[in-house]
Amino acid sequence: MRGGSIYIERTSGLHRLHPLTKVALTALCFASAAALPSLAWLLALFVGLLLPLAIWGRLTAAFLKSCLLVVGPFVISLTIIQGFFSGGETVLFRLGRFAFTQEGLLAGLTFAARLLVALGGTLLLMQSTPQAQLMQALTERGFPPRLAYVVLTAIQIFPSFQDRAQVIIDAQQARGLELQSGLLSRVRLLLPMVGPLILGSVMDVSERAMALEARAFSSPAPKTSLHSLADSPSQRILRWLLVLAAAALLAWRLWSALQ
Amino acid sequence: MMNLRKEFTTLSITLMAIGIGINLAVGTIVLRLGLPLYLDSIGTVLVGALVGPWAGAATGFLSNLVWTLTGLFPQAFAWAGVAAIIGALAGVFARSGWFNTVGKAALAGIITGILSAVLSAPIATYVFGGVVGAGTDALVAAFRAAGLDALLSNVAQGTFSDPLDKLVTFLIVWSLLLALPAREKARFGNLPVAAGRPLQGKTRRPAGKKTAAKKAAKKSTRRR
Known part of the structure; x- marks a missing residue:
């Protein structure tokens, strides 16, 4: 797959929800995947909750396709x-x-079906939420901002790494490298292919670090954000309800397992 | 905890981001080559070796988070803990000088592979019902058919493929450390001084007009 995101831009209520509300929804999916007792219950949750949400987010086709690709x-x-x-x-x-x-x-x-519910919840979250917004929401709740930077930068440079890898593959093929050769020779090809890619990017590190330092990356002063996330009191209540429902499901499962 | 702060400088943070990018990019190259390996932890092991165990652990953990966030491989997050331990081990091995010789690096890779197989198996068994949804599931089926139970089949499948995968990963990182100028390695300060001592003529260096100059720079720093 090309690129580093499955986010699909749409104008919908699902897209406008605060990222943490959708995270709470995904948490409920995980709890249900672990706790629901039978195939019928799990499929009912998928058809009764995840599918309507995908339709609301106008993502139905893409959502079902990713679910099929991942869970198939x-x-x-x-x-x-x-x-x-x-x-x-x-x-x-x-x-x-x-x-x-x-x-x-x-x-x-x-x-x-358990995997379908858990991974479906994750896929729906990622298809309706830009990664930057998700990380911003997490950072506002105490996730270390430096690690959030690592995650977002890695996602952003991945496509350019793929381009660079393609250039290297093309260049080596032009020199007579065969991709369709035997297994052992393909293992031997690995180093001339990944070597230049990795060494080149490690050499870039200090330049990138200097650029960050020049923009006060390690300054302890509080930072303001260009984008602000819309939240509402009703969403805050909804989040608590979702988390409570997830906890209740898990507690009920644990209780019935102990009986 | 002193080390924890030292391992999260702006420079190493930047390297961690690059390391995760490497994991993703090489993971996809390997898929294209059609190799029976994953090689999705080269960046993790490289960061662990250069910067240290904490940074290696963070790189492994965040790598799996990124696989999930990109939607390329959403189930990856279940293995984030194992990935963190791989990165931490690489850091510890490198600090104790295990990346100085090819034999020790290979051994470190095999040890890491066995440990990762043992740690991954319960996750595959209890979270994913004994499969990972990939070609290696045929191996699990073969071990089940031979009479092993669910957990043991997954351990057996892991010890079949993980040590080889981590062996190749550690050898690639070892040769990368040889090719990397001493100046770049010294910046991060996890490797002991002797690590990655060039074995003349034994590794293939990436060709480029700067190679000769870098070689000279490396020699002069080493003999200072």
Whole structure:
């Protein structure tokens, strides 16, 4: 995939929500993925909460596509591994001495649905929130600003690294490097390809650091932000409710596990 | 805690950002080459070796956060702790001089790989139901078929692929440290003085018009 973001710009209510409200929503998805007991409940949450949110954010097609891309491989692996190896009475079919059971299939699909809910919540957050806004919101709540800088810079320079890597690949191919050669020779190709990329960028570090210092990066004085995030009292209440719901779900799950 | 402050200067913060960029870029190159490795921690190990364990740990942790934030690999955050430990280990190994010789660097890579396999397996087993949603799941299936239980199959799969991956990662970082001018290495101050001593003619240096000048600069700083 090209670039370092799956954010999709739209004008919608979901996009206008404060980033932390959406983070709280994702937290609820994680708690539900861990706590909900059955496949039906998990799918109901996906169809009843995540899908309407995606429609509200006018992201339906992109959201479903990313979910499929991310969770699809898990569905395949999980149904095969759980179907064959988690035991059960109802044999659907046999492959040699291994039986594929209905109980195993259900266990695999339930696990896949848990991942769908948790990763779906994450994908929806990232598709409706610019990374810079998310990091700004986190920084305002105590996330170290220097680490936020690291995260955002890494995301920004990733595409330029990809361009640089492409230039190196092209240059080495022009010198006779074959990408379709045997496995061992491809391993040997690794160093001439990643070497120039990494050494070049490490040499740039001091220049970048000086540019930062010249802009008071390590100054202890309070800094103002060009952009401000819109928040509202109702969203603050909503956030607390979401966090409480997530905590209640986890507590209920723990309680029923102990029974 | 003294070290913690020392490892988060503006210079090392900048290097950490570059390190994460390297992780992402090399991770995608490796995918294009179609190698059976991940090599998504070269930047983490490089930062750990140059700056120290704390910076290495932060780079590993934030790398996985960035994989999640970019949406390229949203499940990565589950392994952020393992990535942090890999970075910290690289810092400790480098500080104790394990990057001085190729043999020790290789051994450090294998140790790190085994540890990362053991730490990753419970996450794959209990968070993801025993799979990672990639080609290596075929190995897990093979181990399950051979009669191992869920956790052991994931440990076995990990010890099959992780030590090799980290061995190659550590060897690449070792050769990068050889090629990096002493001036750049001394800036960060984690490596002992002898680290990355050039073995004449044994590594391939990236070609460029500045190479000869850099070589000379390296020699003069070393003999000061």
